[in-house]
Amino acid sequence: MAPKRAAVDTEPGTSGKAPAKPTPKRKKPSPPKAPKCGCRGDCRSSKCGCGKKGEACGDSCKCTGCRNPFKILKEFNIDCVEAAQDKCLMDNIFKIEDLRGRLEQSHELQCCETSVQLKDMFPGVVTCPDDDCGCEWQYSWCSNDFVDEENRPRNHCGICRHCGDYRDAHCERCNKCYFAGLSGFECPCKDRPPKPKGGMGSLGLMLWAMQHFAGDDSDRLSDESEDEGFF
Secondary structure: OOOOOOOOOOOOOOOOOOOOOOOOOOOOOOOOOOOOOOOOOOOOOOOOHHHHOOOOOOOOOOOOOOOOHHHHHHHOOOOHHHHOOOHHHHOOHHHOOOHHHHHOOEEEOOOOOOEEEHHHOOOOOEEOOOOOOOOEEEEEOOOOEEEEOOOOOOEEEOOOOEEEOOOEEEEOOOOEEEEOOOOOOOOHHHHOOOOOOOOOHHHHHHHHHHHHHHOHHHHHHHHHHHHOOOO
C-alpha cells in the first residue's frame, strides 16, 4: 500500500513561502497615575507628597481640608508643572498664608507703569503686556516684586533659599552669599583667620575678633595674655 502524501497548498503564489508570523499584540498604555498623598492634615507643609512634586491633591489622597497651594494654582489655570521648576517659588509657596490674595495682587511695572496681576505674569520670564514695550520681567517670591530680567535679572540662591542682588554669588568656603560684582570678586572670607573651634571660651572668641578687625594690635594683646597665664 502506497504511503499517504502530505497535503500541498495549491493556492497560487504561495508555493515555497514561509507562513506569515502572527502580529504581536500591542500593550495598551497605562493611564497616568493619579496624585496621592498620605497627609493627615491640610497639606500646608512641604512634606506633602503631592505638593513636593508640584501637583494638586486628588480624590485618592487621604488629606482633610486640603490647602495644597498647587491646588490653588490649578484653580487659576496656572501650569503647575512649569511652576514647580521655579526654585524661588518652591522655597516660598508653603510659607504664604493668603496665596489667592497674592495671585490677585496688583503690581505696577516700572517699564511703562502698566498695572498687572501676578496670576497673569508667571511662571517663568514674561513680557510686559503693553504692545509697545516688550520689557521682560520675572517675579521674585522672596521680595514680592517683579525684577527687570534684562538689566537686573532675578538671582535666587538655591542653597541660601533667598533672592539677592543680581551680582551676588554663593561662596562654597563659608557657605554664604556675598557681593561678587560683575567682575566676579572673591569672597572676603578668604582673608579672615580661621574661626576658633569650640572650647576656647569668650576670651578666645574676643581675641579672634580683634585679630580680624584690629590686625597687629590684637597680636600684641594675645602675647600679653599669654604672659599673664590666660592660656
